[in-house]
Amino acid sequence: MLVHFPISLLIFAGFLELFTLGKFKHPLRPGIRILALAGAISAIFSAIFGLLLANNEGVSGEILDIHQWIGIASAVLSLGLLFFLGKRRPKAKTIPIYRSLLFVAGIGVGLAGHFGASLTHGEDFLTEVLPWQEDVEAPESITIDLAAFASTLSPDQEILLATNVRSVFAHNCYKCHSGSKIEGELRLDEKEFVFAGGENGKVIVPGNPTESDLIRRISLSKNHDDVMPSKGKLLSKEEIKLLTLWIEKGAPWPDGVAQQSIYRVADLAPRTPDLPPSRPGLENPIDRWVDQYFQQNELEWSAKVDDRTYLRRIYLDVIGLLPSPQELADFERDPNPNKRELWLENLLGRKDDFAQHWLTFWNDLLRNDYTGTGYITKGRFAITDWLYTSIRDNKPYDQLVKELLNPNAKSKGFIEGIRWRGTVNASQRTEMQAAQNVGQVILGLNLKCASCHDSFISDWKLEQSYAFANIFADSTLEVSRCEIPTGKMAKTEILWEELGEIDSLATKAEKLTQLADQLVQPANGRMYRTVVNRIWKQLMGRGIVEPVDEMDNAPWSQDLLDWLAVDFVENGYDLKRLIYQIASSRVYQSQSIAVASPEMLMGEDFKFQGIVSRRLTAEQFSDAVSQLSAPLFDSTEVKFRPYELIPEAKPTLPYARASVVANNSFLTSLGRPNREIVSTSRDSQASLLQALELSNGDRLNKSLELGGFIWVKNYPDTEQLTRELFARALLRSPNEKELALAKQTFGEKPDPNEVQDFLWALFLSPEFQMIY
Structure with a gap:
């Protein structure tokens, strides 16, 4: 009761308080006062008993730390709330303070309750009881043939066996026995802790599974007091057999296991697969790879679209505008058999129309033209001038990235991030923003979890994120775990040692120069797979890898992705050439595929069948309305005028393109993000x-x-x-x-x-x- 009372009472009191915002002396006031009083008192006692419980239960870890500090903070807020509740006739100027305390205390106990439930029931307590969770299959890693392991294991077999054991631990045990939460002093996320055991001694006796408490407890029935896992689904028979076999073999855990990820990890190095043979009408290398994929998956090519559909498609995809009826008539009358390629080249040559359309894509990606909360004077540096000229001039992608990473005054906004007012979380300081954004945008890598603690969704560690963030820092960063300083100073390292070293004693400018040179080298195949995948999705409606920020996920065609990336590098990092290559392919010119729901594009069973039909973006729709009706935006809303930057970029349209106007409620409602965070895809629903x-x-x-x-x-x-x-x-x-x-x-x-x-x-x- 003490645990749940403050959650329900304070939140309900805060909800009722909303009805009194216009009139403090409201008929609900006595009821609110009783609820808030009871909730505040129980929150204080809940914090006290929670501390006692933590000291006696033998639980530790990051989740407990977060739960504990939020609980203590909520108790302190509740003391302040009690002080104001003690005043029968509060002064008008103190009412906002009282309400703030009530609302924040309510949110605080709600968050504390959430983390408390994670401690008690596991981090997936909100989802594990859902109906569709009932038939979850065993981790893919244990589909190995256990009979294949001979009496004497080879070194490779030892690594394979131990890696699969680690996978079982990760899927079933980490929620209670890892760095985030440690029950019974037992951790199973690292070798030294696994063999050290817990508060009752060792749980593994190498060579003797019958004497190993781990095997005994995972083999018990669901309702037994000692069964493990004590919450959620029990281990499958295959998982128990795997762990038993592992212990029978002496519980091998060779050093190589540390490099064997339980997650899929894409190769860093580039790869050049041999092109499949061409067939008539399928000479474009992209079509040759797609044709091979279709044959392997028993799929048929769809028919080419007519001229009207193709012209509208390339106009909207390349310059973001509708073609005119006259342009369609000229296109249909064009007798040249290669007219589609020629008209596509002509559109790519319309520099300013191209740049104003693609400015939206890059603004989303690079957090430019930011309009969200937290912006203050000199708290954000726009890169619009630099970005527009880079797009217009078709700056090679490697050079564009180098100027983002080792910036000049006009391109520094990306790695400078947002300077928030006041004290911010350690994971949101500008150096960490730079690490997260470079990881996400340029490398298709999620470092956000690993910016606070070791990631739960990948192998990236907190120390690696800080080492990468240190490249962007003027002085050495102190590592904070879940916002608590550890006293440990960060190293200075690039994310992959294969790409080179960063001099930790160098100045910030020197470190950024080293980073830019090392990250853009052709050996970084990941960087170039990431960008070709983004452009592919922009034109085709679905990436070769999805989500486009998770490049460790499996592509529907590894060969196509690898070939495109290497070809992109070998042909001068030319983004317009890449767009031409895709938009001139037979598969781009095919009939589009309609999907009932975007979720279908994300499924593990997804099969590529062709270009996906898409909705107009907020900017495309706005420009089309301005073309056909009357301008949606007036001159006062224009934030960026290209012709002031480039004299020859004179406005050719009698209205402002949506990409150059300030964000507003109309564009927001149609899906334009405020760019407070990196936005790499928009909801088309x-x-x-x-x-x-x-x-x-x-x-x-x-x-x-x-x-x-x-x-x-x-x-x-x-x-x-x-x-x-x-x-x-x-x-x-x-x-x-x-x-x-x-x-x-x-x-x-x-x-x-x-x-x-x-x-x-x-x-x-x-x-x-x-x-x-």
Whole structure:
């Protein structure tokens, strides 16, 4: 009761307090006071008894530390809350303090309760009882043939066996017996702790499984007091057999096991597989790899799209704009058999249109044009000028990365991160932000967990993250584990020793120079696989590896990914060439694949069948509306004017592109992130917020109102207006039913209000909003 009372009472009291924000003397006040009083008192006693329990239960670890400090902080807040509750008639100026204490104390006990439940029931206590968790298969690592292990194990067999044992420990035991939580003084996450045992002595007797307490306890029935795991699913028969065999063989744990990951780890070095033979119509190397994949998976090629679909697709993908009816007519009349490749080259040559479209992709990726909370004067450095010219000039990717890592005044914003006001978490200091962002953006690597403690989802350790972050620091960083300083100073190392060393005694500028030179070298195959995978997803709708920030995941075609990365390096790190290579392939020109749910693209059983149909992004949709109706944004909202930076980049459109305007509620509702964090993908699913904005939003409504008048003024005839509107919005003529409906709606002479509604209906149609 003491544990749960403060959670329920303080949170409920805080909820009721929301109803009194406009009037402190509210009928709910007596009830709130009783709830808050009882909750505060029980929170204090809960913290006291929690400390006693921790000292007597033999539990330790990071989760306990977090739980303990949040609990103590909540108890202190509750003491302050009691002080204010003791005043029958609080002064008006103290009411905000009281409410702040109530809300923060409620959040605090909620968080303490969460970590307390993790201690009691395991870190997956919120998910392990869900219905779809019931049939979870054993870890993939134990599908080895146990009979293959001879009486005398070879060194390689010892490593294989011990690696699979470590995998079983990780999947079943770490939640209670690892660095994050240590029950019974037993840890099973490192060799020395495994053989040291726990508070009751050793749990493993090498060569004798019957005398090993570990085997006894994992073999007990579900309801036995000594069974392990005590919470969640028991070990499978195969897992028990594996551990038993391991102990029978003397519990080998050779040094090589430390290098054998229980997680999939992608190779660092580049790899050049031999190209499959070509077939007629499949000369593009990409198509040759896809053709091989289709044959291996018994999949068929879909038909090529028509000229209209292809032209609209490349216009939106390459420059982010809709083609005009005249451009479509010229394209369809072009007799050149290679016209698709030639028109694609022409679009890639429209430097400013290309740059303004792809600026959105890179802004998301590099946290540029940030508009979120925490921004203060000189707390963030925009890189827009440098980024725009880099995209426009098609700067080689290795050079672009070098200028991000070893920056000049215009490109320093990426590794400088966000300087938050006041004291921040150790894992959010700017040096650690740089390590996390470089890892995620450039290397497809998640270091966020390992910035606070050893990662639970990979082999990356806290010390490795700090060693990498130290490269970006002016002075040596002190390692903090879960925000608690350890007194240990960080090393200075690149993430992979194969790429070279960083001089720990060098200045920050010298360290960044070394990092830039070492990270972009061709030997870093991971960096180039990451970027080609990102561009592939941008054009094809799904990465070769998904998620694109988790490059250790299995690709649907390792050969295609490796070949693209090496080819990219060998041809000058040319991003436009890569886009041309993909967009001119037969598979890009094929019929698109519709998926019922984005989750289907993430499944382990995913099979690549072709380009995925996608929704227009917030910027593409906005630009299309501005093209067809009236400008959505006025000049005061433009944050960046390319022609002021590059004189020859004169504006060619009578409206501002969405990529260069400040973020606003309209763009946010359509999926544009505030870029407080790196954003490498956007949710393409329609949401309630989008529906409300597109149905009732003032910005779109004003554009439609003005657009209605413009269309009626230029096309006073109903049939002419309808045909022109369909041609410009959908690149086709209206069918008989659509034309009849328009005539029925408009009559002989269209009215601006009716045209406004017609524009709105077109803009919300799937045919307009999707890239097929």
